[in-house]
Amino acid sequence: xxxxxxxxxxxxxxxxxxxxxxxxxxxxxxxxxxxxxGYTIAVDVVDAGVGDTxxxxxxxxxxxxxxxxxxxxxxxVVVGIVDQxxxxxxxxxxx
Amino acid sequence: xxxxxxxxxxxxxxxxxxxxxxRFLIVQPLxxxxxxxxxxxxxxxxxxxxxxxxxxYFVASREAAEALPERFVPVDHAIVGIVDDVHLEEE
Numbered sequence: 387x388x389x390x391x392x393x394x395x396x397x398x399x400x401x402x403x404x405x406x407x408x409x410x411x412x413x414x415x416x417x418x419x420x421x422x423x424g425y426t427i428a429v430d431v432v433d434a435g436v437g438d439t440x441x442x443x444x445x446x447x448x449x450x451x452x453x454x455x456x457x458x459x460x461x462x463v464v465v466g467i468v469d470q471x472x473x474x475x476x477x478x479x480x481x
Numbered sequence: 482x483x484x485x486x487x488x489x490x491x492x493x494x495x496x497x498x499x500x501x502x503x504r505f506l507i508v509q510p511l512x513x514x515x516x517x518x519x520x521x522x523x524x525x526x527x528x529x530x531x532x533x534x535x536x537x538y539f540v541a542s543r544e545a546a547e548a549l550p551e552r553f554v555p556v557d558h559a560i561v562g563i564v565d566d567v568h569l570e571e572e
Contacts, residue, residue: 393513394569396484396538401562402527402548410482410538412513412567425513427482427538436570446544459527459540459548459561462482 388442389468390415392434396427404458405429411464413442420471420478428462429453439480441466482538484511484564487531491523499554506531506560508539513569524558525549536564 396410409430414422426442431452434440442464443449449463450456471478485508493505504526512518515536524539527548531537537560539545545559546552 394567396564397566397568398538398562399565400528400530405562412569414513425483427484436568446542446547449544457547457552459544459559461540461542461544 387465388415388444389471390426390440390442391422392436392438392440392464393425394436402459404455404460413440413464415442418473426462428464429460430464432464432467434464434467437481439468439471440464441468482540482561484513484515484567485509485524485537485539485560486511486515486517487533487535487537487560488521489533497555499551500556503549503554503556504529508537508558508560511536513567515567522558524560525556527559527561528563531560531563538562538564
């Protein structure tokens with residue numbers, strides 16, 4: 387899993403049927419310094435909002451398990467909202 | 482999943498079994514500001530409606546084949562949706 391931050395949302399009408407029932411969040415993926423090192427578009431299962439620091443799962447079979455699916459083209463899922471991050475014994479500020 | 486811009490299409494008559502009837506499009510991956518980022522890829526069109534110039538999002542790796550009717554096919558990128566709008570927080 388990765389730590390990231392919700393930067394926005396993606397709106398889509400035409401998509402594979404599986405994605406009809408899910409919100410898509412555009413998340414910055416953070417490196418260990420807390421700086422953005424890329425982004426991913428992830429399915430939201432925790433009602434995260436823009437600006438939240440989140441835990442992002444990026445692996446297909448785990449993603450399908452969370453969503454209760456046997457099959458499906460889903461890999462990235464926002465699975466948690468981060469309350470606190472401690473790196474090298476220091477509490478990292480979460481905005 | 483990543484954002485991408487459809488640049489064109491690929492037509493191939495001879496294909497591996499299971500790829501019949503699937504459209505292949507050339508996609509330029511984009512960063513979150515919709516600027517080109519990285520090398521173009523050939524992606525299967527799982528929505529069957531994407532066309533040149535369109536802003537799409539695509540899934541990579543094993544999950545790409547999951548988007549297609551036949552799930553065990555040699556495909557590593559698949560377009561799974563057409564983007565209407567991207568809302569980014571104001572920085």
